[in-house]
Amino acid sequence: MIPALEIRNLVKSFADGNVIAVDDVSLAVAPGEILSILGPSGCGKTTIMRIMAGLERADAGDVLLEGRSVLGVPPHKRNVGLVFQDLAIFPHKTVRENVAFGLRMKGVKGADIGRRVDEALRLVELPPATFARRMPNELSGGQRQRVAVARTIVVEPAVILFDEPMAALDRRLRDRMAIELRRIQKQLNLAAIYVTHDQETASMMSDRIAVMLHGRLMQLGTPLEVYRTPANRFVADFIGDMSFVAATVSGAENGRTRLDVFGNPLDLASDLVPAAREVTLGLRPEHVRLEPEKTVDAIVRGQLKSTYFSGGSFVHRLLLSDGTELVARSEKAAFQPGQELWVAAAPEDIRVLAS
Numbered sequence: 540m541i542p543a544l545e546i547r548n549l550v551k552s553f554a555d556g557n558v559i560a561v562d563d564v565s566l567a568v569a570p571g572e573i574l575s576i577l578g579p580s581g582c583g584k585t586t587i588m589r590i591m592a593g594l595e596r597a598d599a600g601d602v603l604l605e606g607r608s609v610l611g612v613p614p615h616k617r618n619v620g621l622v623f624q625d626l627a628i629f630p631h632k633t634v635r636e637n638v639a640f641g642l643r644m645k646g647v648k649g650a651d652i653g654r655r656v657d658e659a660l661r662l663v664e665l666p667p668a669t670f671a672r673r674m675p676n677e678l679s680g681g682q683r684q685r686v687a688v689a690r691t692i693v694v695e696p697a698v699i700l701f702d703e704p705m706a707a708l709d710r711r712l713r714d715r716m717a718i719e720l721r722r723i724q725k726q727l728n729l730a731a732i733y734v735t736h737d738q739e740t741a742s743m744m745s746d747r748i749a750v751m752l753h754g755r756l757m758q759l760g761t762p763l764e765v766y767r768t769p770a771n772r773f774v775a776d777f778i779g780d781m782s783f784v785a786a787t788v789s790g791a792e793n794g795r796t797r798l799d800v801f802g803n804p805l806d807l808a809s810d811l812v813p814a815a816r817e818v819t820l821g822l823r824p825e826h827v828r829l830e831p832e833k834t835v836d837a838i839v840r841g842q843l844k845s846t847y848f849s850g851g852s853f854v855h856r857l858l859l860s861d862g863t864e865l866v867a868r869s870e871k872a873a874f875q876p877g878q879e880l881w882v883a884a885a886p887e888d889i890r891v892l893a894s
């Protein structure tokens with residue numbers, strides 16, 4: 540299958556080459572797929588989107604739309620839809636006029652405009668009879684978001700680029716809009732690329748996630764793959780919550796690694812063959828068990844600092860002997876602050892990461 544949009548070995552620098560914004564990044568999104576480019580501010584994700592859209596020129600690499608290079612093609616001649624963070628809705632035009640704008644620019648005439656605008660508004664659940672004549676200042680934030688999406692999909696682009704369009708919405712509305720965007724995108728079988736720093740929204744709406752740092756692609760995979768098997772400590776820490784425990788490698792052979800964790804031996808199946816003796820163990824809070832006595836899958840011992848209720852479960856914070864704080868979640872609060880407890884987890888839930 541030919542990707543709807545593909546970038547190959549993209550490179551972009553600023554400040555006379557002293558700042559590398561995009562460092563040899565290759566990605567592709569298929570028709571009907573939504574791919575999120577995720578990372579902290581300054582990681583290069585917005586620069587990549589601007590190069591895809593034709594708003595920025597790459598130093599090296601290629602951008603292909605439906606298999607054809609679009610380098611040098613101006614933005615308005617690329618079959619790419621854009622939904623910006625500020626939505627860019629015309630405040631002096633009605634909802635209908637905003638949605639119809641792109642069609643008029645493409646030379647679509649008469650009744651066909653009305654029909655396609657009505658279809659787009661119904662698709663984003665803004666019934667034309669109720670919303671078509673409203674002005675943007677008469678709409679809620681979520682409704683303006685839907686107008687921006689309708690204006691984009693009405694011109695039937697090959698791919699839609701979303702530049703953090705929900706950043707200004709509160710969490711509940713953002714979650715609802717993420718579900719709605721995915722519904723619309725799947726219904727139309729559109730390719731979509733969503734640029735964001737919000738890992739929860741990215742995980743909720745994406746088929747795959749590309750995690751960026753310092754202009755480089757750290758990991759590409761499904762939300763579950765990236766969450767369960769992070770490629771490195773940065774990805775592990777950026778996607779969800781994870782505690783990190785220092786360990787020393789005492790031996791490795793036949794796909795297994797023998798570790799020493801504060802004097803406690805641990806044997807794990809791991810294909811990591813570290814160049815150094817020091818590694819880091821990554822533990823998701825929901826995979827950690829707290830035990831008053833040492834068990835066969837015990838990892839390390841710590842002192843319980845505090846317990847509080849949050850998000851439907853109890854959150855326990857423990858202090859290890861080197862000052863590291865470790866977090867566990869459980870349905871019960873069975874222990875008291877100051878109590879010495881063993882931290883345990885199933886071997887398959889422990890990630891061995893290069894330090």
